[in-house]
């Protein structure tokens with residue numbers, strides 16, 4: 001049985017001669033057991049009729065925002081939520097440009113902008129259009145959004161010229177998707193603990209010691225593991241985020257001590273733990289029950305005590321088969337600090353991010369990391385979205401499972 005069986009696929013078809021291949025692609029998806037909703041651009045309908053496509057997909061083809069005679073609204077938002085993936089094949093230069101720049105003037109592009117699922121783009125166009133810096137820049141933009149580009153083949157083109165621009169063959173596109181979804185199941189049956197966000201250490205009922213962690217990196221890791229089949233417990237400090245995947249159980253905590261006890265409760269049962277939270281190293285020794293009043297005293301001295309080191313505690317409790325991953329957020333001596341933490345906390349891997357790198361660390365949507373392991377291996381990654389960084393980290397974890 002194909003891994004595509006039961007998957008919800010949006011097949012986006014644009015106006016290009018390669019649209020005839022979309023019929024075969026649609027048939028292959030249906031044969032694999034997928035449920036397919038075709039969304040076609042107005043130009044696409046000049047090349048292939050909706051009747052053929054709806055007959056094969058067993059669903060009305062969507063092209064306009066409204067059905068003209070009934071006024072029925074076609075919700076691109078609902079479609080975007082329904083899909084396990086969106087495949088745009090063929091993707092013309094025009095639609096690629098609109099997708100890259102958010103020009104939402106048709107149903108296909110609005111659906112693309114609403115899609116929460118992975119998006120695969122199979123370009124098809126003449127060789128010079130393909131080579132044009134504008135097309136190349138737009139494709140790079142789509143890649144930077146996390147879309148997957150299924151590169152066109154080199155060969156005979158409709159123009160009579162030969163070169164790169166032929167849409168990849170439908171069988172190959174199906175193989176590409178099958179490979180993608182197979183790799184996404186590589187954490188099936190695994191239990192994962194992830195910490196995310198900051199901790200807040202109470203000074204009094206209105207003040208705390210905290211840090212700038214937004215939780216974005218930890219939540220991206222939780223989504224990545226869950227999307228790849230893992231059962232995830234996300235122990236989260238106070239953040240403005242919500243986990244999307246239902247396989248993620250979120251345990252909300254405030255302080256480092258609460259985070260430690262939540263982690264210790266689940267750690268014995270997990271295969272992997274990733275300590276991404278920015279845990280406050282110190283907490284006020286005597287948190288006050290009443291607001292410290294400015295008027296009633298001189299500048300107060302807040303005595304601090306050391307918080308428990310959660311990663312190091314789990315490092316001591318770790319069993320042979322468990323993988324414990326830590327992060328190191330550094331401002332200087334990055335390499336030596338990270339490798340020292342790897343050893344001292346008995347971690348299997350450490351992910352270094354430096355506040356000296358632009359776009360890395362707290363709050364940003366991007367991160368730039370290096371991964372170190374106990375065998376002395378080191379991999380340096382370029383600046384990427386936190387989603388893609390999460391993919392890289394989970395790939396490394398999976399290769400060690």
Ligand code: PMT
Pocket residue numbers: 195196197212213214215216217218256275276277278279280281307308309310311312325326327328329330341353361362363364
């Ligand atoms: O949340 P974002 O805004 O997306 O930012 C992401 C991030 C910068 C917070 C994340 O990428 C990151 O680097 N997390 C770890 C931050 C940190 O506390 O680093 P550290 O070098 O101080 O700690 C080393 C390791 O020990 C970390 O795995 C940390 O979770 C853990 N630790 C630290 C202190 C402590 N008391 N207990 C711990 O478990």
